[in-house]
Structures are given as C-alpha cells and as structure tokens.
Amino acid sequence: MLYEYDALSSRRVPDAVVFPENTAEVAAIVRLAAGAHVPVIARGAGTGLSGGAVVIQGGIVLSLARMKKILEIDIENERARAQPGVVNLDLSLAAADYGYGYVPDPSSQKACTLGGNVAENSGGPHTLCAGVTTNHVLGLEVVLPDGSVMHTGARHWDRPGYDLTGLMVGSEGTLGIVTEITVRLTRLPEAAKTLLAVYDRVRDATSTVAAVTARGITPAALEMMDGFMLRAIEAATHAGYPLDAAAVLLIEVEGLKEEVDESALDLEAIARENHARTVRTARDAEERDLLWRGRKNAFGAIGRLSPNYYVQDGVIPRTRLVQMLEYIGEVEQRFGQRVGNIFHAGDGNLHPLILFDARDPEQRKRVVQAAEAIMTRCVELGGSITGEHGVGIEKNELMPLIFSEDGLDLMRRTKAVFNPDGLLNPGKVLPSGKMCGELRIQIS
Numbered sequence: 001m002l003y004e005y006d007a008l009s010s011r012r013v014p015d016a017v018v019f020p021e022n023t024a025e026v027a028a029i030v031r032l033a034a035g036a037h038v039p040v041i042a043r044g045a046g047t048g049l050s051g052g053a054v055v056i057q058g059g060i061v062l063s064l065a066r067m068k069k070i071l072e073i074d075i076e077n078e079r080a081r082a083q084p085g086v087v088n089l090d091l092s093l094a095a096a097d098y099g100y101g102y103v104p105d106p107s108s109q110k111a112c113t114l115g116g117n118v119a120e121n122s123g124g125p126h127t128l129c130a131g132v133t134t135n136h137v138l139g140l141e142v143v144l145p146d147g148s149v150m151h152t153g154a155r156h157w158d159r160p161g162y163d164l165t166g167l168m169v170g171s172e173g174t175l176g177i178v179t180e181i182t183v184r185l186t187r188l189p190e191a192a193k194t195l196l197a198v199y200d201r202v203r204d205a206t207s208t209v210a211a212v213t214a215r216g217i218t219p220a221a222l223e224m225m226d227g228f229m230l231r232a233i234e235a236a237t238h239a240g241y242p243l244d245a246a247a248v249l250l251i252e253v254e255g256l257k258e259e260v261d262e263s264a265l266d267l268e269a270i271a272r273e274n275h276a277r278t279v280r281t282a283r284d285a286e287e288r289d290l291l292w293r294g295r296k297n298a299f300g301a302i303g304r305l306s307p308n309y310y311v312q313d314g315v316i317p318r319t320r321l322v323q324m325l326e327y328i329g330e331v332e333q334r335f336g337q338r339v340g341n342i343f344h345a346g347d348g349n350l351h352p353l354i355l356f357d358a359r360d361p362e363q364r365k366r367v368v369q370a371a372e373a374i375m376t377r378c379v380e381l382g383g384s385i386t387g388e389h390g391v392g393i394e395k396n397e398l399m400p401l402i403f404s405e406d407g408l409d410l411m412r413r414t415k416a417v418f419n420p421d422g423l424l425n426p427g428k429v430l431p432s433g434k435m436c437g438e439l440r441i442q443i444s
Contacts, residue, residue, distance in 0.1 A: 003043065003061045008051040008394055014041070014061040021066045023141060023149060023179040030177065031147030033060055039423050040145075042173040044084065044116030047108040049311060050392030052119060052172045056427035062177065064115050070094055071180070078185045079138055084115025084178050091183070100185040103130045106388070107296045114181050120390035121170035125221040125295065126252070128346040130186065132388065134169040141180035142168060145419050153182065167414075172390050173425040175418040189254035192220070193264045194282040194291055197249040197271040198242050202226060205247040206321035208274040209345045212251075213318055217266060221252040222346030223295055226325075229340040229353075236301035239294025240287070245277070249345065250295055252288075298342050299353070306338070306355035310367050314378035315387040318348045327377050328352055335370040337363065349387035350378070372439045376401065391429045398439065399431045 004013045015038075020026045033040045039059030046053060055061060068085035075098045082091055088109040092102045105124035106112050112122070118140070123132040130136075139153025152164040168175055199205040205224055212222065225233070227246045234241045241248060249271065253263040268279045282288040302309050316324050325341060332339045343350040354370055356363040375385050379401045386395055399408060411430060415422075 003046075003063070004055070006043075006046045006048040006051060006053045008049055008054065008392070012055045014055045015058050017061045017063055019063050019066050023143065026062065026064075026067075026143045026177055026179050027147045027149055029060070029062060030143050030145065034146055034421070034423060037421065037423065039426050040177070041425050042115070042119070042177045044113040044119070045087070045108075045111050047106075047112045048116060048120060048392065049313070049389040050120070050386070050394040052390050052392035052425070052428060053116075054393060056393065059423075059426075064113070064177075064179075067115075067179065068113075073098065073185070075100060075185070078187075079182055080185055081180060081182050082114055083180060084113060084118070086114050088112050088114060088117060095185050096188065099188050101188050102183060103127060103136055103186050104133045107299065109296075114183070115178050118169050118178050118181055119172050120388065123344065123347075123349065123388035125223050125250075125292075125344060128222055128344065129218050129220045129254075134166055136184045136186075137165055137169055137181060138184055139182040140165055140168055140178050142176035142178055144176050145421065145424050149179075150176065170390070172392060172429050174415055174429055176424065189220075189256075189260075191257040191260040192252060192254045192288070193260050194288040195249075195251045195253075195264060195267055195271070196241075196280045196282070196291060197251065197268075197276040198245045198278045198280070199247045199249075199275065200245065200277055201275070202247045202325055203322055204275040205249055206325065206345070208249060208271050208276065209318055209321060211270050211274055212267065212346075215266070215270060217263060217270075219251050219263070219267065219346060220254040221250070222344070223250040224248070224341070224343055224345035225250070225295070225298070226341040228338070229298060229301075229342045232301045232305055232340065233294045233298050236304055237290075237294045237297050239290050241291075241294055249276075250291060295342075302340065302353055302355065306357070308356050308358045309340075310354045310356065310371055312350065312352055312354075312371055312374060313387045313389040314350050314352075314375050314383060314385055316348045316350065316378050316381045316383035318345070320381040320383070321345065321348065324350065324377065324381060328374060331370050331373050334373075335366045337367055337370055339370075344387070347387070348383065350374075368439050372398075375439070393428060394439065396427075396429055397431045399429075 005011045043053040064084045067083035071081040230241045338355040340353045356367040
C-alpha cells in the first residue's frame with residue numbers, strides 16, 4: 001500500500017514491489033517482466049508530484065531505493081558517478097568536502113533521489129543561473145525494456161552522435177530505467193549573499209523580477225512568495241519573514257566576493273526603485289540558511305492550515321507574472337478554494353498551492369477544475385504546462401495544448417523505438433486521446 005501513490009496522491013495498487021541492489025538485478029527483473037508481458041514502473045523516493053511512479057494498469061513497481069551508492073567523486077574531472085537511489089542532498093554534501101556541489105536543488109532535495117530527478121528533469125531555486133538537471137548530467141547507464149544495458153554520454157564533455165543522454169533525461173521512465181548517473185560537479189562559489197525584498201503590493205514584486213532581467217543580471221536564485229504563504233511559513237519555521245507583507249522576493253547572488261558585493265547593491269537598488277518597502281541582506285550563513293529553510297519547507301507549512309493541497313508547476317514568461325497572479329485570484333474566487341503562491345520567479349515557474357479537504361467530494365472536483373483553468377491560462381500566456389514536476393498521469397491529456405498532432409506522433413514513434421510493447425511506465429507523458437485537453441487525475 002505504501003507504493004500505491006506518490007506525492008500526487010492518486011492511488012493505484014501495484015501487483016508487486018521489488019528492490020534490486022544493482023544493475024544486473026534490474027536487468028533480470030525487466031527480462032522476466034518482458035517475458036510475461038508485465039508492466040514495470042521505476043520508482044525513486046516517491047516525492048514526484050505528477051504521478052510518474054503510480055501504477056496505471058497493474059504491474060511491478062521497481063523501487064531503486066536500495067541502489068544508493070556514490071560510486072565515484074572525481075574532482076580532477078569535476079564529475080561524480082552515483083546510483084539512482086542516492087538522495088540529492090547527500091551527493092552535494094559529499095562533494096562539499098572537496099569544495100564542490102551539485103547544482104540542481106529541488107525543494108524536496110533532502111528526500112528526492114537522483115534517479116527521479118533525471119526522470120523528471122528536476123529544477124530548483126538555484127538552477128536559474130546554471131540550468132536544470134539535463135544541464136548537469138554527462139552520462140547514463142540505462143536498462144532497456146528487453147533487459148539489455150545501454151550507456152550514453154561520456155566521461156569527457158562532448159561525444160559525437162545523437163544526444164541519447166538528453167533524450168533520456170525527462171523521459172519519466174518510459175524509454176529505459178536509469179541505473180547509474182554521471183553528473184557534473186560545480187565549484188562552490190567564493191562568496192554568496194541572500195537578500196529579502198519586502199513589498200506592500202504583489203505587482204511591485206513582479207515588476208522587480210522583470211526589471212532584474214532587463215538590467216542583464218542573472219541571480220543564482222530569485223524566488224517569490226505571497227503574503228498568505230509568508231504567514232504560513234513563518235508560523236511553521238520562524239524564518240524571519242514579515243507577517244504584514246503582500247509579497248517578498250528571496251534573491252541570492254554567488255561568485256567572486258567583489259562581484260557578489262556589486263550585484264547585491266545593484267539588486268537592492270532595483271528592488272527599491274520598484275517600491276520595495278525594505279531590502280534586508282542576511283548577516284551571515286546562519287541567517288541565509290534560515291531564510292532558505294523557510295522557502296524549502298513551504299509546502300510542509302501548508303499542512304498546518306489545510307488537510308490537503310494540490311501544487312502545480314506551470315510556466316509563463318516573466319513579463320506575464322502580473323496577469324497570471326491576477327488570474328489565479330479570479331480562479332480562487334470562482335471555485336471557492338484558497339490558493340497560496342510561491343514560485344521560481346526568475347524563470348517564470350509557478351507553484352500555486354490549491355488548498356482543499358479530500359474528504360469532501362465536491363472540493364475534490366473543484367480543485368481539479370481550478371488546476372485545469374490555471375494550466376490552460378499558462379499556455380494562453382505563452383507558457384507551458386510543466387517546468388519541473390513532469391507530465392506523468394497528471395498532465396498527459398493536456399499535452400495537445402502545447403504540441404501539434406505531428407509533434408506528438410513523433411514522440412510516440414520515438415518511444416516505440418525504445419519501448420515497443422509499452423511495458424515501461426505505461427500511460428505516462430503522452431495523451432491517450434480519451435480526455436484530450438483535460439486533467440484526468442483523481443485526487444484522493
């Protein structure tokens with residue numbers, strides 16, 4: 001029963017759960033399943049938010065949680081090799097001993113695993129400047145649906161031929177099962193500063209985001225939280241957020257000390273030009289950690305206010321933030337469900353949290369309708385239906401909103417090359433056509 005759902009909370013019971021400890025065992029399980037024509041669904045820590053690890057039509061859940069070894073840290077070549085069950089934060093902590101880190105840092109990085117990050121092409125607050133998972137994966141070991149093992153990428157920076165590594169990252173376990181990952185390590189910055197800009201109007205916070213981009217400044221992170229989220233977070237974590245603000249921006253700059261000092265001054269000036277009430281710079285590492293702890297524990301803080309919430313990850317152009325937040329307010333009124341807003345403002349990746357009580361069937365219905373309206377509006381504003389959580393079973397029927405039928409057909413044919421019988425993670429990513437343009441999840 002523990003494996004019938006992930007963080008999306010759409011429940012389906014698997015026929016079996018198995019726990020391999022190495023590539024050979026994964027390959028043997030996949031061969032057995034292929035011979036019996038049984039689906040196989042790879043699973044990491046279960047923190048996924050799009051139902052990517054949920055069973056659709058029975059089958060084997062293949063948990064990679066026991067494949068959790070860091071196989072190599074090669075500082076001379078700035079890379080590491082690890083099994084898919086390694087927790088994201090554990091890799092960064094191991095590399096930190098050498099003055100290096102692993103950039104992609106999802107909010108769930110204390111629990112989520114590298115294999116899941118690769119499957120969903122995860123991002124995080126600090127990927128604004130350096131890129132998401134696909135920009136930091138150099139090579140993969142992959143078990144294919146017939147049990148054969150393929151290696152993609154290389155130890156060096158580039159390799160001729162098709163970019164099979166890039167194809168696998170973000171494929172959500174529908175093309176193969178990743179059993180080893182080679183990632184790029186990045187030298188830790190000499191200096192970093194975290195700023196908290198406080199606003200009495202949400203519009204002023206969003207205009208600051210556009211102004212930062214217009215000035216040609218790319219912070220390491222640029223996060224936004226509205227007043228409702230601030231109050232929820234502060235009650236739970238005591239991070240030092242203001243309780244009376246309409247919104248805040250959490251901004252971080254990294255690099256050489258001199259350029260960090262200069263960028264911090266520029267960012268403070270931009271924030272004040274856009275009517276920030278106050279701009280506070282964290283005094284030391286302890287205060288920086290506290291501010292970020294509040295941001296990364298935001299979803300958990302909502303548990304004090306509501307039995308359930310549904311979080312999304314639509315993307316819009318940064319210049320449309322004002323229109324999008326106004327529309328979310330309209331959705332809140334139309335469907336009668338409270339929405340808190342917290343997002344990666346620097347790259348327009350929204351995380352509206354729709355609060356509801358799953359014990360109420362009417363609320364479950366309304367929350368799905370509200371989510372669909374928000375996703376549709378993201379596309380209408382020139383954005384996308386997902387920025388980092390993946391498509392899974394949550395948004396696959398919305399794929400026609402952003403892809404033509406020819407484009408979807410090309411994806412189907414590409415999938416058939418690797419997964420001709422559809423036994424790896426069936427029912428994910430691509431639309432079935434039964435509910436085209438609609439969310440088909442069942443919130444429970």
